[in-house]
Amino acid sequence: MQFRILGPVEIQDERTGLKILPTGAKQRALLGALVVKSGHIVSVHRLIDELWGEHPPANATNALQAHVARLRRLLPMPEPGSGEQHHEWIVTRSLGYVLRLGRDTTDADRFNELASRGRAAAASDPEHAAEVLRGALALWRGPALEGSVRGDICAAEAAQLEEHRLTVLETLYDACLRAARHGEIIGELEELTTDHPMRERFYDLLMVALYRCGRQAEALSVYDRARKRLVHELGVEPGPALRRRMEAILRHDPGLVAPGAAEQVASVHPMPLPVRTGAAAPAGPDATVLGLSGEVARLQHRIERLSLEQEELMRRFDQLMARPAAGQ
Template identity: 65%
Template sequence: MEFRILGSVQVYDERADLRIVPTGAKQRALLGALVVKADQVVPADRLVDELWGEHPPANAANALQAHVARLRRLLPLPAPGSGEAHHEWLVTRPLGYVLRLDRTDTDARRFLRLAAEGRTLAAAEPGRASEVLRTALALWRGPALEGCGRGTICSAEASLLEESRLAALETLYDACLRAGRTGGVAGELEELTTAHPLRERFYELLMAAMYQGGRQAEALGVYDRARRRLLHDLGVEPGPALRGRMEAILHQQDPGAVLAPADRAAPAAPGRLEEEVGVLRAEVVRLRRQLERLALEHQDLLGRVERLTAREAASG
């Protein structure tokens, strides 16, 4: 059994090769929130907020109970004659509900374990690190918690997981370059700079990939493109890491020396520190998305001004 949230929410029963997918948006949001908070009691009022937001039904407690009952019927039971004891997945507590995983795993936990292993291997065994990280990233089937609505539990976790995915991609391509596995890397990084135009690390890695491939002029062109985008959208110059990469290429340093120290991100810490790091990452994600939204609004306003100016000029 595995609960999956790296994409649309589903339960995979390996014994029967069966994928159980909640059909309604409320059922998906409920299962997604419970998987995110697995083995923890989730207060009923938080689940009501997750499912209905600012517009709960008149009798929200009964409506939530009905959704919980429907979800219980959806979760698998032991196969007849298997001898397996019945496991109560979804348990009612005085304050709310808890999804008990017991020895069952989630794809998100597997991804985070593999990503942490890849980071640990990156400096000493980059080739092995790249294999582990590709295995981790292959677990993604789409945006995390896709179709679970915009409740705070699912949306915050989706942002954290997306940030972890991007960090794993950064470590992956850094490891590929260190291991000399450059085939296709530049093309993949080009796509990532297009998809995430304000994330400097992808530009930095793309410059290194091009430089290692003997494309110095193109690598410097990437820096110019990144600088123009950052200035246009955010009004800031590239950070010291990206500038350092440009200067190293400009002075034709050894291709290996162009790479920064492996895995500049610290590995996840256990316990309370891990929780604090998670909160900080969520805030970083929120601010980055806010900046991207403001940049899009800025572009839209510029376009409107240009159209109005052109219309005014045409009308004399």
């Protein structure tokens, strides 16, 4: 059996695929709280607060007992021959109730296990790390404890799990950059900067991915977008890490180059440009020259555009650096 809280609370029999879904918000909140605190006694008082908050019924203890009884009937009995015939899921104690998982697990435990493995492999084997981390994130079916967040127990756990999910996402895309898979993650990072506009690390990763794809102007515009959003929403400038990233992009810092890119560039022999000497040209020289001329013109136009944008960003940067001095 697996108790799932990375999404709506449910129980799944991994042998048969059968899913058990508690009906009613209070049943979901009760199961969610017991799963979060599995192996520990949850007091009657805390469970009443979890289900009814500041407005419990007059007979709250009896009402809670009725919900526990209903939940017990919902939980499956161990299969004959499993060695767990006498296993009782929810045990009554003098102070409250405890959910005993025994050998069963939660999807949150599995997520934490895979996330730890992925982080450990990120530096030495980023390809494998990315695969493991994507497997961890695939366990999520929606917001943690969706439909069960009525009290402090589930609310605190949901917030902690969501923060862990975002941290794993950051680790995943950092591993993708280490594996030189920058071109694959731009769209996903764009969505994340939209969904989590206050999280600077997603902007940072997106800027690196764009820069490595030869899209310096877009990478710089991401910084500008992040700054405007942070100033508008929080009244603060981007943090030092994001500012350093912007400056590195402006300087074309070699540290931004994708792993292995320098070796690839060094191994490529540059194509000789045609030289006009007045001698007879080889077959088709006009087509070659025209093609190269068009490419050079496009490159010059792009360089001019990037130079203008760089000057504008540097002007803004100088203004930002001058603000503290002006206020002294």
